[in-house]
Amino acid sequence: xxxxxxxxxxxxxxxxxxxxxxxxxxxxxxxxxxxxxxxxxxxxxxxxxxxxxxxxxxxxxxxxxxxxxxxxxxxxxxxxxxxxxxxxxxxxxxxxxxxxxxxxxxxxxxxxxxxxxxxxxxxxxxxxxxxxxxxxxxxxxxxxxxxxxxxxxxxxxxxxxxxxxxxxxxxxxxxxxxxxxxxxxxxxxxxxxxxxxxxxxxxxxxxxxxxxxxxxxxxxxxxxxxxxxxxxxxxxxxxxxxxxxxxxxxxxxxxxxxxxxxxxxxxxxxxxxxxxxxxxxxxxxxxxxxxxxxxxxxxxxxxxxxxxxxxxxxxxxxxxxxxxxxxxxxxxxxxxxxxxxxxxxxxxxxxxxxxxxxxxxxxxxxxxxxxxxxxxxxxxxxxxxxxxxxxxxxxxxx
Amino acid sequence: xxxxxxxxxxxxxxxxxxxxxxxxxxxxxxxxxxxxxxxxxxxxxxxxxxxx
Numbered sequence: 001x002x003x004x005x006x007x008x009x010x011x012x013x014x015x016x017x018x019x020x021x022x023x024x025x026x027x028x029x030x031x032x033x034x035x036x037x038x039x040x041x042x043x044x045x046x047x048x049x050x051x052x053x054x055x056x057x058x059x060x061x062x063x064x065x066x067x068x069x070x071x072x073x074x075x076x077x078x079x080x081x082x083x084x085x086x087x088x089x090x091x092x093x094x095x096x097x098x099x100x101x102x103x104x105x106x107x108x109x110x111x112x113x114x115x116x117x118x119x120x121x122x123x124x125x126x127x128x129x130x131x132x133x134x135x136x137x138x139x140x141x142x143x144x145x146x147x148x149x150x151x152x153x154x155x156x157x158x159x160x161x162x163x164x165x166x167x168x169x170x171x172x173x174x175x176x177x178x179x180x181x182x183x184x185x186x187x188x189x190x191x192x193x194x195x196x197x198x199x200x201x202x203x204x205x206x207x208x209x210x211x212x213x214x215x216x217x218x219x220x221x222x223x224x225x226x227x228x229x230x231x232x233x234x235x236x237x238x239x240x241x242x243x244x245x246x247x248x249x250x251x252x253x254x255x256x257x258x259x260x261x262x263x264x265x266x267x268x269x270x271x272x273x274x275x276x277x278x279x280x281x282x283x284x285x286x287x288x289x290x291x292x293x294x295x296x297x298x299x300x301x302x303x304x305x306x307x308x309x310x311x312x313x314x315x316x317x318x319x320x321x322x323x324x325x326x327x328x329x330x331x332x333x334x335x336x337x338x339x340x341x342x343x344x345x346x347x348x349x350x351x352x353x354x355x356x357x358x359x360x361x362x363x364x365x366x367x368x369x370x371x372x373x374x375x376x377x378x379x380x381x382x383x384x385x386x387x388x389x390x391x392x393x394x395x396x397x398x
Numbered sequence: 399x400x401x402x403x404x405x406x407x408x409x410x411x412x413x414x415x416x417x418x419x420x421x422x423x424x425x426x427x428x429x430x431x432x433x434x435x436x437x438x439x440x441x442x443x444x445x446x447x448x449x450x
Contacts, residue, residue, distance in 0.1 A: 046450055099424075101424055101428075102424050102427065102428055105424065105425060105428030105429070105432075106428040106431050106432045106435075107432075108432075109428060109429055109431075109432025109433060109436075110432050110435060110436065112432075113436055308425055309425035309426050309429055310425045310428045310429050310432075312429060313428065313429030313430075313432050313433055316429075316433060317432065317433065317436055320436060320440070324440060331442055334446055335439045335440055335442060335444075336439075338439050338444050338446065338448075338449050339435070339436060339439045341449040341450065342435055342439070342444075342449050345449065345450075
C-alpha cells in the first residue's frame with residue numbers, strides 16, 4: 001500500500017519524515033529567464049489567436065479556427081513548452097516564474113473594472129446559496145466514499161476540500177488544518193490539476209451541447225472546476241458574460257475556504273486527535289510554515305488569514321469601473337478597453353503557466369482509490385452544480 | 399512510497415524561503431498590481447495601442 005492510501009488504522013509511517021533542509025534562496029536567473037519564456041509564449045498565443053483565423057479562412061479548418069478562443073492556444077502552447085523545457089532539463093530551474101496563481105489573481109482584479117457592481121449584487125445571493133450547497137454535499141460525498149475505500153482521514157479531508165471548494169488553495173488550507181503529510185498535499189494538488197485541465201474544454205462544450213445560457217454556463221463552470229485559473233479559462237471560452245459570472249461564483253467559493261479550514265481544524269482537534277495513538281497516520285506533516293501552527297487556533301483571525309484578499313481588489317475594481325463608466329470622463333471608454341487588453345494578457349500568462357506547470361508524476365505514486373474518490377466527487381459536483389445553476393441563475397442577467 | 403516530491407509539486411506551505419514568502423503575499427501583491435494598473439490606465443498614462 002502506498003503512503004498516501006494509508007488506512008485510518010495504519011500507524012506505520014510509510015514515508016520517512018523529510019530531513020530539515022536549509023531555507024532555499026530564490027534562483028533569480030531562473031526567475032528572470034522563466035518570466036521571459038512565459039511572456040514570449042503569451043506573445044505567441046496572442047499572435048496565433050489574432051492570425052490563425054485569417055490564415056485558415058479559406059480552408060476546411062477555417063470554421064474551427066474561428067471558434068477557438070485564446071485559452072485553448074495558451075494552454076496548448078504551455079503544454080508544448082512544458083515538454084520542450086522538460087526535454088532540455090531546464091523546466092524545474094525556470095518553474096519559480098510559472099506563477100499561475102499570481103497571474104490569474106491580477107487578471108481577475110483587472111476583470112473587476114468591467115463587472116458592474118449591480119452584477120455582483122445580483123449574482124452574490126445565488127452564488128452563496130450554490131456554494132454552500134455544493135461545498136457541503138460534495139465534501140461529504142468525497143469524505144464518505146473515501147471512508148468506504150479505506151482512505152486515511154487526512155487524505156479524505158484534503159480530497160473533499162479540494163474537489164468541493166477551489167482546488168490547490170483549498171487543499172493547502174485543509175493540509176494546514178488537519179496537519180496532512182506533504183505527500184498527501186502534493187497528491188491532492190496533482191489530482192486537482194489533472195482533472196481541471198480536461199474540464200476547461202469539456203464543460204464549455206457540454207454547456208453548448210445543453211444549450212445553456214451564458215450566465216447559467218458561467219455559474220455551472222464556476223461551481224465546478226477546481227482551480228480559479230481553469231474556471232477563468234473555461235468561462236472565457238464560453239464568452240464574456242460566462243467569464244464574469246464564473247468569476248463571481250468561484251470567488252464566492254474561494255471566500256469560504258476559511259470557514260472550512262476552521263471547521264476541519266476543530267474536527268481534527270476534537271475528534272480525530274482524541275482517538276488512541278496510532279489511529280491516524282503521523283508521518284511528515286505539513287506544518288513548516290505558519291499554516292499548521294495557526295490552523296490550530298480556529299477563530300476570526302484564521303477566517304481572515306484564509307480569506308482570498310484579491311476578492312477585495314476585484315470588488316474595489318468593480319466599484320471603480322461602475323463609477324468610471326458613467327462618469328462621462330473623456331477617454332473613459334478607451335481606457336477601459338486598454339484595461340480589458342491588459343486583463344486578457346494576464347489571463348494568457350496564467351493559462352500558459354497552467355500548461356507549463358502541468359505534470360502527472362505525483363499521480364503515479366498513490367494507487368487508484370484516491371483517483372476514484374476524486375473522479376466520483378467531480379461527477380457528482382458536475383451534476384449537482386448543473387441543477388443548482390439552472391435553478392438559481394435562471395433569472396440572473398449581466 | 400517514500401519518493402520525495404518533485405521540485406515543482408505544489409506544497410508551498412512548508413518552505414521557509416523567499417518563494418514561499420511571495421506565495422504568502424501573492425493575494426496582496428496581485429491586488430496592488432491590479433489596482434495600480436487600473437489607476438495608471440484611468441489616469442490616461444497608458445498610450446492607446448501600447449497593450450496589444
